[in-house]
Structures are given as structure tokens and as C-alpha cells.
Amino acid sequence: MILKNFKYKPVDDSLKLSAIIRLATIVLVLSAFFASCYSFKDVSIEPEAKTVRISYIDNRARIINPNLSQRLTDKLRQKVINQTRLSQTNSDEAHYDISGQITDYYVTTSGISNQQAATNRLNVTVHIIFKNRIDDKKSFETDFTRNFDFSASLSLNQAEASLTDLVVQNLTDEIFNRIFSNW
CATH class of the missing domain: 3.30.160.150 (Lipoprotein like domain)
Incomplete structure (x- = not known):
């Protein structure tokens, strides 16, 4: 069996934190990019309109x-x-x-x-x-x-x-x- 020789190695917490920081950075950069490309405006209604x-x-x-x-x-x-x-x-x-x-x-x-x-x-x-x-x-x-x-x-x-x-x-x-x- 292939899994006989597999041994679980715990991942270092600093590697987990590094991966999370990289992912968060990518998400922020993509969000900033899309926000600069597209602007969504709210509904525009005169205050007097009821x-x-x-x-x-x-x-x-x-x-x-x-x-x-x-x-x-x-x-x-x-x-x-x-x-x-x-x-x-x-x-x-x-x-x-x-x-x-x-x-x-x-x-x-x-x-x-x-x-x-x-x-x-x-x-x-x-x-x-x-x-x-x-x-x-x-x-x-x-x-x-x-x-x-x-x-x-x-x-x-x-x-x-x-x-x-x-x-x-x-x-x-x-x-x-x-x-x-x-x-």
C-alpha cells in the first residue's frame, strides 16, 4: 500500500500564519483592483420623493x-x-x-x-x-x-x-x- 510509508508531519504554525498573510494580501490587492475598476452607486432619489x-x-x-x-x-x-x-x-x-x-x-x-x-x-x-x-x-x-x-x-x-x-x-x-x- 502506498499509505503505509506515509507519516503525518505537523505543519509549523509559522508556516500557517505565513500562508494566511499571503492569502489575505492577495484578497486585499484583488479587492482594491476591482474597486478601482467598478464603482457601484446607491439608489438615487430626491429627499422630497415619497x-x-x-x-x-x-x-x-x-x-x-x-x-x-x-x-x-x-x-x-x-x-x-x-x-x-x-x-x-x-x-x-x-x-x-x-x-x-x-x-x-x-x-x-x-x-x-x-x-x-x-x-x-x-x-x-x-x-x-x-x-x-x-x-x-x-x-x-x-x-x-x-x-x-x-x-x-x-x-x-x-x-x-x-x-x-x-x-x-x-x-x-x-x-x-x-x-x-x-x-
Whole structure:
């Protein structure tokens, strides 16, 4: 047996301490590097802002995913309520007013192999209108477009089953960051 000749040798405590110090130094250097490359800003809300109205994001695209509007609206509401100090209201006088619609939802071929489609791409566009009633200069109206690739061997219904969560999460994050972040 190979283990017959193996003898346990205790590791010197100074070697353990030296290894821990080296590891801590590497972690600190990497942390400093990443902190200098990326800066994350907190949510930016005027001190006077107390309320937000998030209207239902209607689906006006040519192809309708029957779950997308409700799920996107709910996820955006949830994110705003959980990650800001704003209270949700249905009042026309809300300090922040978010509304929009899904304007495009279609599939294109994005990859070809052996003269056949290998990869398809789901393209989703949401038009958002943000009204800041405290500082109108921060109001905007813009489109958010995201693309999601999937195997051409899947039908759109099959792809939606696996992609809808990702679509909702990505669009919600992008909309939230555009409204509430300084980057």
C-alpha cells in the first residue's frame, strides 16, 4: 500500500500564519483592483420623493407572450418597493410615475450551421416613460431592447418557457438602473 510509508508531519504554525498573510494580501490587492475598476452607486432619489406609481406595462407587440406584461409589471413594482424607500400609490400626483408598453417581441435567426438555422434570437423592446414630478429634467422616455439566444431546435413556446424569467429579470434591472442609479 502506498499509505503505509506515509507519516503525518505537523505543519509549523509559522508556516500557517505565513500562508494566511499571503492569502489575505492577495484578497486585499484583488479587492482594491476591482474597486478601482467598478464603482457601484446607491439608489438615487430626491429627499422630497415619497411615492411612486407603476402602471401596468401593456403588451402591444405583434407577437404576444401572455405572461410577459404581468410578470414584468409585478417584478418592477417588487424591485422598486423592496430596494427604495418609495411607497406605491395609484395617485396621479405620485412623485415618480413609471409607465410603458412592450412594443416589440419577435424572433430572428442569429446563427447558421450546415445551411440551417442553429440559433434563434428573441428580441424584446419595452418603451418606458418615467416622469419625475420633483425634477422634470430627470424625466425621460426611452426604449429598452434585450436579445436572448436559444437553440433553433426549440419552438418559440419552448424557448419562452426557459427564457421568460431571464427576459423579465434583465429588463427589470435595466429599467430600474436607468431610473434610480447614477451610472
